[in-house]
Amino acid sequence: MLNQDSVAATGVAARCRAAKAAQTRLAVATTEQKNALLHRIAARLEGDCAAVVEANQRDVAAAADAGLSSALVDRLRLDEKRLRALAASVREVVALPDPVGLVESLWTRPNGLQVGKMRIPLGVIAIIFESRPNVVIDAAILCLKSGNAAILKGGKEAAHTNAALAAVLSSALVDAGLPSEAVTLLTDRGEVGELLHQTETVDLVIPRGGEGLVRYVTENSRIPVVQHYKGVCHVFVDATADLEMASRIVVNAKAQRPGTCNAAETLLVHAEVAERFLPEVARALAAARVTLVGCERTRAVLPEVTPATEADWSTEYLDLVLSVRVVDDLEAALAHISRYGSSHTEAIVTRDYQNAHAFIARVPSSAVLVNASTRFNDGGELGLGAEIGISTSKLHAFGPMGLRELTTTKFIVYGQGQVRA
Secondary structure, rough: OOOOHHHHHOOHHHHHHHHHHHHHHHHHOOOOHHHHHHHHHHHHHHHHHHHHHHHHHHHHHHHHHOOOOHHHHHHHHOOOOHHHHHHHHHHHHOOOOOOOEEEEEEEEOOOOOOEEEEEOOEEEEEEEEEOOOOHHHHHHHHHHHHOOOOEEEHHHHHHHHHHHHHHHHHHHHHHHHOOOHEEEEEEOHHHHHHHHHHOOHHHHHHHEEEEHHHHHHHHHOOOOOOOOOOOOEEEEEEOOOOOHHHHHHHHHHHHHOOOOOOOOOEEEEEHHHHHHHHHHHHHHHHHOOOEEEEOOOHHOOOOOEOOOOHHHHHOOOOEOOOOOEEEOOOHHHHHHHHHHHHEEEEEOOOOOOHHHHHHHHHHHOEEEOOOOHHOOOOOOOOOOOOOOOOOOOOOOOOOOOOOHEEEEEEEEEOOOOOOOO
């Protein structure tokens, strides 16, 4: 547990009040203090590596015994290699500019007042997540560097790993002379309902998990929620695409890590290249153990493919399954994405400049890529450092949420004695 025993023994409301009090101290911490804290966290992740891995192995074994899919078990796994990569991502956040206190604009009014907008922390952020224990660290370091306190509630499938990572954070906070209540770990599922009602202390809720979790949080929260229902991501292979490039992109987008929200779930192929491209990409996907379901036009080229149902087009598989549809042109691809997409991530593979820019302009998703894998819609890959999640709601953030997205702005005004007439 992250809090002192006396705090951990109290109810959710009291723990949220403690987090709010801790946030007032964290909000005025200097960049140097916050960076020193993050360096301590990275060092402890490496120093306590064996303990964290051992805890994770207990969770992974339990998940396998419970019959979870290989993709879901992979989301849960945190081996030594991934743990060291997590420590490296902490150090990447250290290197990022601190947004707190940044004056983004300053202008002078006719009466001589200087008006500006300064970035400030959001306050206390609750993150409710499933499966991935790395979220404990990703969420905490982003909140801490941006001056926010964090209330974390992970899934029971990662309970041992989450607790081990929480211990890392707690000890680092104490060593840095900052309040351990700045990060709080909740462990009881029954606490979620009470947490969602803490309007006086919690400023934002970010759910990270399946569609069911996001809908539950959105429907039951009295606190603003950043939504990300699901990632039904598309790759459209245009008539002018380099087909060898397209095959590499599709395999990477689907199979590199299929249990992630930015993995491709639907492949759209221009009819003009379907007969040439589909056999090639099908072989490459089969080598990556991907199962295909397809429309009738797809099955005319690949008769062994299972027929796709209407439900397949809006399904986030999070597994080695890919739905395939042959479309007449760019307009048909855009229409399909508009109907079945989830505003997450879409990619086009094309050598046509006009089609590329039409796709960028007309696809209303949080990230639109040209000739690149959907897997790049990630805070680290886009240069944000670790991310706290990918928002598919457009207020107040859209896409990966890094440090800047965990702050807001306030107006600051400098005068020389002006009074309003």
